[in-house]
Amino acid sequence: MEVESTAFLELKQVTTGYGDVPAVRNASMVFDRGGVSAVIGSNGAGKSTVIKAAVGLLPVWNGQIFIEGVDVTTEAPHKRLARGVAFVPQGRIVMPEMTVRENLDIGAYILGNDRRRIAATIERLVATFPVIGQRMDQLAGTMSGGEQQMLAIARALMTDPTAIILDEPSLGLSPKFVDAVFEKLVELAGQGLTVIMVEQKASRALTVAERGYVMHTGRVIYTGEAASLLENPNVQQLFLGEVPEEVERMLNLNDFDEAAHAGMAHT
Ligand SMILES: Nc1ncnc2c1ncn2[C@@H]1O[C@H](COP(=O)(O)OP(=O)(O)OP(=O)(O)O)[C@@H](O)[C@H]1O
Numbered sequence: 114m115e116v117e118s119t120a121f122l123e124l125k126q127v128t129t130g131y132g133d134v135p136a137v138r139n140a141s142m143v144f145d146r147g148g149v150s151a152v153i154g155s156n157g158a159g160k161s162t163v164i165k166a167a168v169g170l171l172p173v174w175n176g177q178i179f180i181e182g183v184d185v186t187t188e189a190p191h192k193r194l195a196r197g198v199a200f201v202p203q204g205r206i207v208m209p210e211m212t213v214r215e216n217l218d219i220g221a222y223i224l225g226n227d228r229r230r231i232a233a234t235i236e237r238l239v240a241t242f243p244v245i246g247q248r249m250d251q252l253a254g255t256m257s258g259g260e261q262q263m264l265a266i267a268r269a270l271m272t273d274p275t276a277i278i279l280d281e282p283s284l285g286l287s288p289k290f291v292d293a294v295f296e297k298l299v300e301l302a303g304q305g306l307t308v309i310m311v312e313q314k315a316s317r318a319l320t321v322a323e324r325g326y327v328m329h330t331g332r333v334i335y336t337g338e339a340a341s342l343l344e345n346p347n348v349q350q351l352f353l354g355e356v357p358e359e360v361e362r363m364l365n366l367n368d369f370d371e372a373a374h375a376g377m378a379h380t
Contacts (some may be wrong), residue, residue, distance in 0.1 A: 120179070121146045121307055122167065122198060122276055127176035129166045130331075136162040139176070146275065149298060149308040151318035151339065154328035155354065161280050161312040163202060163328070168200040168278060169193050190191045195223055197275030201265050203284060204269045209307025213245055216253050216264055220271030231271070238267045241301070259290030263297065276307035283314050295321045315352050327351065334360055 122144040130136040137159040144150055152160050163172040163341050167178055169190035180196045190200075217238070221231045232342070238244035248256065253264055262282055269277050283291040291314070299321055302308045305355050309343045312318035319325050319339040327335040327348055335348055342348050347357040 120144060121181060122309070123179040123262055124163065124167055125177045125179070127163060127166055127178065128174045129171050129173065131162075135174070135331060137166065137328075141333075142167075142326050142333065142336075143306060144276065146307050147302060147305055149302045149310070149322040150324045150326070151315075151322035152309065152311045152326045152328060153313070153315040153318055155351070156313070157329040157330075159331040160313075162331075164200075164278055164280055164309075164311050168198060170200075180183045187301030190262060191223060194272060194274070198270040199267045199272060199277045199281065201273035201277065201279040203280040203285065205269070207253040207256075207261050207264050209252065210255055212250050214249045214255075215262060216268050217245075231269070234271055234273060238270055239263075241265050241270075241296070241304075242265055247262050257290070259293055260284050262286060262290070262294050266294075266297065266301075268300075270306075274306070277301070278308060279308070279310045281311055281313060283312060283317070291317065315342060329356070329360060330364060331379055332364065334363060358375055 120143045124140055124142040127140045128135055128138050140159070140163050142152070142163070151165065154160050162171065166173050169185070169188060173186050174322045177184055178219065180193060180198060181271055185196065208254065209221065214235075218231065219237055221234065224230055240293070244260055244263060245267050248260070249349050253261060256264065266277070266279070266282070279298070282294050286294065295317070298310065308320070310318060319342055322339040325339045325342045326333050327342060330353060335342060335345065350357045351360065
């Protein structure tokens with residue numbers, strides 16, 4: 114295992130997909146420690162797919178994934194978790210028939226039987242998520258959607274990760290809860306956590322993120338500071354569901370890297 118990068122998490126030219134159909138091609142992303150990054154793009158752009166490959170839930174066909182410079186491309190998800198990359202899947206999956214406390218305990222499974230550490234972590238999380246502290250004995254399934262998302266995030270934080278990757282944390286939430294969840298993610302990033310979110314609510318996500326990756330038909334087509342992506346007319350056009358000429362040209366190039374090297378893929 115050689116040292117290849119100083120970023121916390123890096124995807125290098127990752128291609129992956131389902132069966133023999135590629136859904137993501139040559140995707141490169143670099144996530145340094147701290148801050149909020151957003152991976153955005155329309156339905157089916159490949160956002161969830163690339164993130165599943167990053168956490169080890171989908172095999173990488175081509176390319177590499179590094180955590181702190183270590184090549185983890187073929188490592189199992191629990192090993193990547195132990196290296197500090199936690200994942201909150203789409204749909205705020207909590208165990209509805211279990212209490213809030215039991216859900217948190219599940220999140221701590223890689224800590225083994227270290228009850229003292231688990232209790233200390235729960236105490237720390239309750240300070241960040243007061244709503245959870247008030248509902249430790251409530252069945253998770255009886256919480257509101259926003260509260261369940263907070264619980265899903267808190268559960269992912271039980272292992273004290275360096276980075277948390279969230280697949281559409283705003284999905285199905287009312288605007289008030291979307292704000293609450295995004296505010297919490299910004300607060301966590303302020304405490305030093307690396308927050309990476311996959312979002313369909315693109316402009317909202319770029320408002321809270323510092324950096325963004327815009328995906329379209331399985332490619333990362335724009336990368337840059339969130340503010341400059343928000344101002345980019347081509348990105349704005351994509352938000353409206355239109356495909357700008359520049360993007361058409363990029364996708365038509367035989368070797369997509371040519372476009373990246375020509376500076377088109379970066380703002
Ligand atoms: N389990 C699967 N089996 C086969 N194809 C899949 C599977 N999951 C996703 N795909 C396909 O892969 C492509 C990328 O899907 P992906 O879910 O990554 O997109 P996305 O950008 O996350 O969109 P969404 O926001 O709708 O989830 C799509 O064409 C989709 O139909």
